[in-house]
Amino acid sequence: MRKNRPKYKQIIDAAVVVIAQHGYHQAQVSKIAKQAGVADGTIYLYFKNKEDILISLFEEKMQLFIEKVSEYIAGDLSPSEKLLKMIENHFKVLAADHHLAVVTQLELRQTNLDLRLKINSVLKEYLTLVDQIIREGMEKGEFDSGLDVRLVRQMIFGTVDETVTTWVMNKEKYDLVSLAAPVHQLIINGCGKKTAV
């Protein structure tokens, strides 16, 4: 399996660094090869083409989110607590890796539509986990049972994503992780059962 070959990860990490430092449009294959310490042609022994590097990069890094969140979901926290953990994890991973944050929030969005659709389908697995939390919350009576799962998922992901992007665009000059609690609160309020109307 290609993923086990040493240069596979080497090239992906080089891509993250090069894209973060030079920007998506200045991240030529030759620059990535140089950063990875391999020849240009070697890239093509591990990846079908440049787009494949980016998708693989996204798949690889998305695991960092999915593995953790899967753990939380399997655990016996309440749905609201699971959501908090998920948001915290999302913020922590990106706050811990500046390059990755820049790449996922800013640079990778400059790609063509075709690539974006492929990235979206990688993202789907993550979003499905969000859906599971929402459904569990509704079933357990913690969230309003009349919620539109898709809309709520969009609210959650939209809010989280916009929060991270704004943070990156502001040069990460405030603490992202500490925003997890208030963001969670805003979302939970939105999902919460109406006490009395």
Place this chain on the structure above:
Amino acid sequence: MRKNRPKYKQIIDAAVVVIAQHGYHQAQVSKIAKQAGVADGTIYLYFKNKEDILISLFEEKMQLFIEKVSEYIAGDLSPSEKLLKMIENHFKVLAADHHLAVVTQLELRQTNLDLRLKINSVLKEYLTLVDQIIREGMEKGEFDSGLDVRLVRQMIFGTVDETVTTWVMNKEKYDLVSLAAPVHQLIINGCGKKTAV
């Protein structure tokens, strides 16, 4: 003033159509010129360069959002109602113009970072209006007075934007405007005063 000359709008509208139909990276100046019914060189009598077309396009169309929302804000609706109107307007404008929706949600995001920052500064005016609604809601006691305005704004814009993008990516196969009420409800719940905890 260039904006009053007939070909200014003509070229911008042509750009929207061409970008929507062919995608950002296939929207060559010559294609836009042809669609606008002018010579390639004529484009440069109205716009400094290709990037300038896109920024102008965004500025021009952003007015469709800002003017309406400014009206609502000036009116005597409650903050919650103003927010609903804003969301409705946002969805209506984009639902009514397929090309524009594709361009703003998908194509214009493929531009380089530099252009995106310029687009963001145009967007700022719109976001400021959202801030005004949030603040008014907090002052009038309709929203929780302890809210972090920036976070709430990010939630609102993030949710609305994600909702529209998902709708566009799903080929607009369901009704966007009817999502205004439930999206608004989700947001209001998030902002609402805690009745009892």
Place this chain on the structure above:
Amino acid sequence: MRKNRPKYKQIIDAAVVVIAQHGYHQAQVSKIAKQAGVADGTIYLYFKNKEDILISLFEEKMQLFIEKVSEYIAGDLSPSEKLLKMIENHFKVLAADHHLAVVTQLELRQTNLDLRLKINSVLKEYLTLVDQIIREGMEKGEFDSGLDVRLVRQMIFGTVDETVTTWVMNKEKYDLVSLAAPVHQLIINGCGKKTAV
């Protein structure tokens, strides 16, 4: 006759200024028109095309050289003195008009071959006057009767031209006119030591 119409000289003078200030390749017709205070289209009422402006400019300015030299030739100076006068005049005219010097020595040489050939044919009249002086010198026994007139003319013009060009390229930081005497001396006497003076 077009040359008598007021805007003819106005446009030529504008061309000299614009070319001197912005360089040949940045001397667009629209810039010349603006400097001359006329509309772009007006240029074409006086000149067939851009090339025609330049040739006319050269013809016009070449008169400054030819008229004077014709006078000297008609006078009763010795051939050697006539040559000195000619060189002096050449240097004086260019030293007195910085713009003209830059245009003739540097900018006008960047034109395409076709234009240069036309300019050369304008120059021919001037070179013919040089030939007359040489021939007269030979006939009067002041110059060696075995001289190849064409070669001598090339030496004279080549030396004079190279001297002016070097002076312009050195930002005209020394006095050009005072070089007339030694240049004349070199030409008349050559480098060889006079066996007896």
Place this chain on the structure above:
Amino acid sequence: MRKNRPKYKQIIDAAVVVIAQHGYHQAQVSKIAKQAGVADGTIYLYFKNKEDILISLFEEKMQLFIEKVSEYIAGDLSPSEKLLKMIENHFKVLAADHHLAVVTQLELRQTNLDLRLKINSVLKEYLTLVDQIIREGMEKGEFDSGLDVRLVRQMIFGTVDETVTTWVMNKEKYDLVSLAAPVHQLIINGCGKKTAV
């Protein structure tokens, strides 16, 4: 070193041919590439840009002049004989290569000022050799010790250059090399009759 790679000279020679045949302004990179038998992009592996091709071309060919003249200078000819050898060499090199003559005398002068200044600084090495001959002649008492070296150099180079240019413009229809002696004679002795020989 790039100069040792076979395609470096191949491209330069192709440039000389293409420029001579089609003229400077019609010497597109793609034409040069085709003539050199390489792909357009290959040009840019050897040269920074189009201007770099021209400067390199000039540097490369200038060696043909400099090497020979350096030899003569090192030899034990008299200064006057060295000068004759230099002029002869200058004429021989250009007479032997029609394309090169057209390129250096006509086409390369149509370039913008910036490039011309760079070419001039390459030329400087050659002119320095001329200066050496002049100084040696003055020291050895062969030339007038009161000469202004710069002026003499301008006379020599101006005369030689003008002679070659005229020859090229006249379609090289007479023998250039046989002009070396009379040109040398003119320079050495001037037009003045020797009072005693």
Place this chain on the structure above:
DNA sequence: TATGAATGAGATTTCATTCAT
């Protein structure tokens, strides 16, 4: 596996010239 020299398609922008007013 690994290399890296070579490939070649493709698009923005300028500016001399025209022509309807």
Place this chain on the structure above:
DNA sequence: TATGAATGAAATCTCATTCAT
């Protein structure tokens, strides 16, 4: 005569990908 908005042809350079070694 005079205007100036509109025209449209034309060329440099980049960079993902290949393939002979």
